[in-house]
Amino acid sequence: MPELPEVEVTRLSFADRIAGAVVQSVRLGKPLRWPLQCRPESLVHRRVTGVRRRGKYLLVDLCEGMLLIHLGMSGSVIFDRQLAPAGTHDHFDLVTDLGILRLHDPRRFGAVVYAAAEADIVARRLLGHLGAEPLGEGFDPLWFFASLKQRKAAIKQVLLAGDLVVGVGNIYASEALFLAGIRPTTRACTLSKPRVIALHAAIRSVLSRALEQGGSTLRDFTNARGESGYFQLEAMVYGRAGQPCRVCTQAIRSIRQGQRSTFFCPICQKR
DNA sequence: AAAAGCCCCTGGATGC
DNA sequence: TGCATCCAGGGGCTTT
Structure with missing residues (x-):
């Protein structure tokens, strides 16, 4: 599923288009990972003021409160003026005057949760323990x-x-460790400062x-415009x-x- | 506090 | 073709 880049690409593909939209109705499908935490009708007439991201969560800000959307393993979000009738895996529709925001999620590890504010108990449970944003200022190599x-x-x-650090999922964890030349099984506390700095950069x-x-x-990733990942x-x-390592030809292990599965090159990542 | 396991759920690929 | 098994991008919760 979606790791930080996919979630951010999703956000960028609909944040501007949904800003200012007023909620007209809400449609719920099968239960997701957590209940919405509010009556769906209570969202009607609220205005979407923007969309932020924290880790792998999308934060849809309303004029009052916010929706925390998580894509889980198989979720994707689409936003358009008009959408096909909801299918079996479409479990949340936020119908607005500017379009419909829909969560499609076959495995239903995803969630849409309402929180009155970020200080809200629900928001704190989901966001409170999250680490630094890897592409932000707070992710400092020496602190790391x-x-x-x-x-x-x-x-x-x-x-x-x-x-x-947030947003690094199963694919990018293996990829970053390869780039830094670090064996995934190495205990974190044993990494030298230069190696951590290399990992930070990776x-x-x-x-x-x-x-x-x-x-x-992700081979089946699509952004909120429905455009697919190019897998390039x-x-x-x-x-x-x-398969042979792209650097040294040794078989990847x-x-x-x-x-969870981990992949590494036994030669390029010796320890 | 930190670490390790356990689940939640569906569908696609593989093997017999 | 049919059925069983394994695997998948996450992460909160419970137990050690």
């Missing part, structure tokens, strides 16, 4: 080094946990490049088990870490 010093877990797992580089490419890593950003290691 100091933070990783406190963590004994494997670096890949620390990246995925999202409490130090995370930024991988994410910003994917963002420029329009979130192209070639993965160095992700999904390439047994695949392991399991915390019930």
Whole structure:
């Protein structure tokens, strides 16, 4: 699913178009990961004032309150003046005078949650523990080094946990570690300062490049205009088990870490 | 506080 | 063709 670049590409593809829209009705499909936390009718007549992103959450600001949208593993958002009748996997429609915002999510790990404010108990539960935005000012290399010093877990797992840095999902974690030449199983606290600085740069580089490419890593990704990911950003290691490393031709290896697959090159990522 | 497992759910690919 | 198994981009919650 969607990692930070895909979520940001989604945001950019509809934020301007939905700004100023007034909610006319709400349609709910099957239950998502969490309940909406408000009566759907209570959203009617509210105006959308903007769309922000925090980690992998989209924050749809209303003149009063906000909707937190998460795409989970299989979610996508589309916004258009007119949409086809809702299908079996369309579980949330926000109908406005400017168009319909729809969450399509076959696996339903995604969610749409209403929060009165960011200080709201619901918003704090979902957003409160999130780490630094990797493409923002708060993601400082020396701070990153100091933070990783406190963590004994494997670096890949620390990246995925999202409490130090957000938005790095299963694909980009493997890709960034390859770029930095770090073995995914290495304990975070054992990484030297130069290696952490390299990882910091690799995370930024991988994410910003994917963002420029329009979130192209996911084969079935579409932005809110319904435009598909171009899948033009070639993965160095992700999904390439047994295939030759693009740098040294050694066979890429695949392991399991915390019930997720990890890919790395045993030569380029020695430790 | 941090780490490790457990789930939630559907569909596509693979193998017999 | 039919059926079983495995795997998938996440992450909050519970237990150690």
